[in-house]
Amino acid sequence: MGPGAEQEESAEIRAAFARPSTPLPPPPGAFARIRRRAAARRRRRVLTVAVVACGAALATVTVPAGFLTDRLGTLSDHFGSGGDGTGPPAERVVPAGDPPATGRSAESPRESSSGPARTPSPRPSDSSGPPEDEATGPAAPKTPQCSGAILALSRQRSEQAAGSRYMTLRLVNADGPACTTRGFPGVSLAKGPDRTRVGSPAERSGGPGERITLARGEAASFVVQLADTGAYERDRCRPGGADSLRVYLPGRRESVFLEVNGLRTCTAEGYRTLHVTALTRS
Known part of the structure; x- marks a missing residue:
């Protein structure tokens, strides 16, 4: 094979590798997910700073019950949109069985919008009297105290x-x-x-x-x-x-x-x- 043939073959190889390539488009919603993740990272940083600041304040100052929970909930609601308005608002997760703190005493009555309040059942008595089915009958006569008339x-x-x-x-x-x-x-x-x-x-x-x-x-x-x-x-x-x-x-x-x-x-x-x-x- 002569030199001319070798040059022609090299040109064909270079032309094969030099073909333009078309880039793939990004998946749908990729940029929205990236923005939401960035917003979540910003929220975590802000909440971490708030918790540390509140912990330092609690070490020296006594605050009313429910204060910390209310403030953290406000911060979470404020930054829940991700900061740029593109993401959904963040949700506050409450553990099952624990009612959210409201700052009221545990002994204060709670209002219910779904129906009348339940009346607590009376605690069992520590009385040593007869059982219920026996107490419904007539009481036994009490023996009187001895007196000078008797x-x-x-x-x-x-x-x-x-x-x-x-x-x-x-x-x-x-x-x-x-x-x-x-x-x-x-x-x-x-x-x-x-x-x-x-x-x-x-x-x-x-x-x-x-x-x-x-x-x-x-x-x-x-x-x-x-x-x-x-x-x-x-x-x-x-x-x-x-x-x-x-x-x-x-x-x-x-x-x-x-x-x-x-x-x-x-x-x-x-x-x-x-x-x-x-x-x-x-």
Whole structure:
């Protein structure tokens, strides 16, 4: 092959590679997507700066509840169009189950546009009463408290020992309805037709006892101890006589009297010669 043929072949090769090429057009909407992505990057930068600034402010200043959420929402709404008006507005995403912050107290009532507000159901009571199906029936009658109108007072026995006089008194439900009582009777000495008190009231001795229910014919008893005035200095004690015991039943304001001869006690203040025990079933 001669030189002329080689030159002709090289020209054909160069002509093949030198053919003009037509560029491909960009896909539809490519430029719009590029603009939206750029706008999203700008929004993220602005929100990041806002969060950092608010965090620094919160470190030194106390702000009302919901302030940060409202401000961030305003910024997001402002920059939601992408800054150039070509992109769709950004949406605020709220986690499921968490209502948006409004700055109101959790205890304040919320208005509803879709219907009437629901009334919260009452919390279950911690009462120890009967179940609902049992509470609908008639209430059981309550046993009344024992009073002087129900119980009759009498002296069961009296004895002298160790410088004191011990009197066992008895309360009997002779012909009344069942009643309950518990604790210490109030006891003092009295004299004369006007039942004037003599000396100090009785002090309590021993435990408070248990609640007693007295049906018809049943009785309860207690002990009254009266110390001998001879154990005290006469000038300071100032002994005086009495002819009856005044007894207040536990928890009652009315009193009953029991005549007892030969009672003596110190009339001076500060001398406790009288003691009483709690009621017990007899």
